Amino acid sequence: MLHAVKCTVVDAGAQTTVQDATGRCGYWDVGVPPSGAFDEFTFALVNAAVGNPDTAAGLECVVRGPVLTFDEDTLVCVGGGLTEATVDGRPIANGQPVRVRAGSTLDVGPVDGPGMRGYVAVQGGIDVPRVLGSRATFILGGFGGVEGRPVVAGDVLPLGRRENLAAPGSVAELLPVLGHAWELRVIPGPHGAPEHLTPDGVDALFEADWRVDHRADRTGVRLVGPTPTWARTDGGEAGLHPSNVHDSAYPVGGIMLSGDTPVIVGKDGPSLGGFVVPAAVIGADLWKLGQLRPGDAVRLVPVTPVHAGAAMAERRDLLDAARGLSDRRPHAAPVMLEADDAEPAGSRRPPALADRPASDHHPAYTIRRSGDRHLLVEAGPASLELTVRVWVHLLAEALRADAVAGVVEVVEGVRSVLVKVDDAVLALPALASRLVALAAGLPDPATVVLDVREVTLPMAFDHPEAHEAMRRYQTVNPTAPWNPDNVEFIRRVNDLPQRDDVFDVVTEATYLVVGLGDVYLGAPVAVPIDPRHRLVTTKYNPARTWTPQNAVGIGGIYLCIYGMEGPGGYQLVGRTVPVWRLIAEDPDRDPKPWLLRQFDRIRFVPVSADELAVQRAEITAGLRDLDVRPATFSIAEVAALEAGAADEIALVRAHRRAAFEAERERWVS
Known part of the structure; x- marks a missing residue:
């Protein structure tokens, strides 16, 4: 068995993480970001300098880089915003591969600008386990890299095998110039x-x-x-x-x-x-x-x-x-020319790649670029139409089943689908044409019955952690109308008589999951099926910098459960159990770490903060699962509900819209 070379962290620096070039792929639709090197170009160059393959992991650092030693002679290369990297006190140049002798000390030094991040590539790469297909660290999610965290002094990082690597070489002249x-x-x-x-x-x-x-x-x-x-x-x-x-x-x-x-x-x-x-x-x-x-x-x-x-x-x-491949033919981007491509760039959007009116059972939709590697399909009017949401889902499922080469991610929104491509394989106009063909063959959403789940979740209304987030925010925007109490703001903007009426409406409602990954890690965005339960509010401006994990908030007419601790903008009403759980494989449990699914029906049951703490711990540990039972969802169900209560629904909508307008006038005056 071959001896594994190891790297020891003597000093971790300010925040040093294991990253790779491409990060995670295929989980954007459930709120898992790609992570990976933020400056992927510099990272790829220093990786190539030591002969590593594109998939090898290295280190990213900010403010102050790490101090490292190696138990065998090892090639390293640094790049990015580093200016004072040394080996045993001798300066080394960015982009130049350097052999570090066994027992010698690599001091990466400060990242004091220009540039914000420095990178360290080590021959063979950092060989930590892959999580969801990548070694990249996602600190907020707590996975990848070294136990989902920055490295600390004393960590011993295993290095990958060094046989059959490419020849090393300097990339100093290829590194990008940094500035302010x-x-x-x-x-x-x-x-x-x-x-x-x-x-x-x-x-x-x-x-x-x-x-x-x-x-x-x-x-x-x-x-x-x-x-x-x-x-x-x-x-x-x-x-x-x-x-x-x-x-x-x-x-x-x-x-x-x-x-x-x-x-x-x-x-x-x-x-x-x-x-x-x-x-x-x-x-x-x-x-x-x-x-x-x-x-x-x-x-x-x-x-x-x-x-x-x-x-x-x-x-x-x-x-x-x-990578020593410069004798290859130059890359040609697979871009299909359009009429405006010869025109100078301007501030207006490029023309839509498709713009179709409503017909038969199909909503009107447009297809536009969202950058140079994504398409955004937007359907129907700029309002919530559950028929449109089902149509969007059917289109996304058709694209997934079609398995078009070059499609990398398919992410469903409320009235949209975002599609990411490998632009070396698939041109956006070609993908747009394929989407138009798929859309034409979709069934009538009004006739579709979806097999879904009914999920009952505990909710601790007025949870202390939700109020802590509100308290912290008052230093960010002290004059915001939702200070100091988000629930009182929701009551006022919906003209409800009592503060507890907000909690009563949330408890009475059945919420339909219409998106996943809203604020990360399987976090659902959901809307009440019954329009009478659709409280109307707004999102924070600017957003919060901190939200407790699994806080529950309302923004617009939507409810969100935050998948993890982090920023956010929904008005907070309480807290529930985890909706994401990444634990060891268990043959008796669904292996997906995201616990909710598109079109799940969610009901909330009030519990105390102490009762919630117990359930949260049990679900996190894998001792308890969500309360789930089979169900269905159809547009016919919604149509019957709305027809049977049409007058009351119209009155509730008009009343809340008037209260919304009154609050907006108070806000801007």
Whole structure:
């Protein structure tokens, strides 16, 4: 048996994690982010410098890098924002592979700019176990890397085998130049003027000088600058703020407007949320997000899809050169030319790849680019229509069954489907054409009966941790109308007589899961089947920076259970049990760590905080499962309910809309 080479962490630095180049793939639809190296270009280059394959894992560090020793002679290479890396006190250069003798000390040094992150590649790679297909660390989720956490002093990291690796070589001249002023090339859309922003508002987005906020991290890069100019006063059923939309999936690199704040979705960012996305960073520039430091200047530069494809082809050629493959033919991006491709890039969105009117049992829908590697299908009106939600599900299932080569992720939203592609294999226009063909063959959603589950969850209303999140937020936006008590805000905006009436409505409702991964890790976004139970509220602006795991909140007409601790924007009402559990394989248990499914029917049963604590611990440990029984869901059921209570439903909707409008007037006055 071959002896495994090991690396010992003498000093962990500020936050050093194991990452790989590509991260996790295939779990975006249940709220598992890809993770992986934030600056994947630099990471791939230093990996190539020591001869590693693309799949090898290495180390990412911020602020201060680690101090490492090795039990055998080992090749290493560093890159990124590092300036003072040494081996036994002797400086080493970024991008240059260096042999570290057994027992010698590699001190990675500070990451003090320009650039925000440094990378360390070790010959053979860091050989920690794969979790959901990747070695990448997802700290917020607590998995991947070394027990789901940053490395600590004393950790011993196993290294992979070193036979049959490629020849090492310097990549110093290929490493990108870092600075404090950045241009991010973007493709405008999928959202824009005139539906969401005004034309002048879209122009201003790309003309502004933005600054990176101090709260930028791997979940997202917040930008500070001018307030967007909105084309509407609110988001209707989706929320009180005009940035609110019915939950739709984000691409990594998508620039969502969280209230009035642009946030660029990062490698550990959320997959699904309810905010407008007016632009997305192109694939060739995603690496820059990992090197943006607080205070850096940013300009968003619109480019055409052809320019984006050419930039990515150039990037692949550089990586081939680093891997000693430069004698290959240059990469050609599989982009199908369109009429506007010869025109200069502007602030307007590229034309829709498909735009179909409603016909027969099919809703109207559009297909637009969401960056250069994603398509967004949006169907029906900008309101909740459960018939449209079922149609969206049928389209997503048809695409999955079709197994189109190059399709990487399929993520369902409330009235949308986001599809990610491998752009070296599949062109977005070709995928759009395939989706149009699949849509034409879908059955009538009104005739479909879905086999689902009825899930009963305990709920501790007014949970102390929910109130702690409210308390912390008051230092972020002390004048927000939902301070100091989210439940009182929900009561007021729905004109309910008593505060406890909010809890009564939530308890009476049957919620239908219409999206997964809303705020990570299998977190459901759900809506009451009965319109009379649809409380209307809004999302925080700006969002919270902390939310307790499994807090329950309402935003727009939707309810969300937070899959893990992290940021969030829904108005909090209580807390429930985990909806994500990653435990050792058990042949007697469903192996999926996400515990809820699309179209599950959820009912809540009130319990005390102490009773909830016991159930939470039992479910986390695998001693208890969710209370689940078979059920069905159909549009015919909804139609019968709405027909039988049409007058009362209309009165409730009108009453709540009036209260919503009154609260909005109080807010803006």
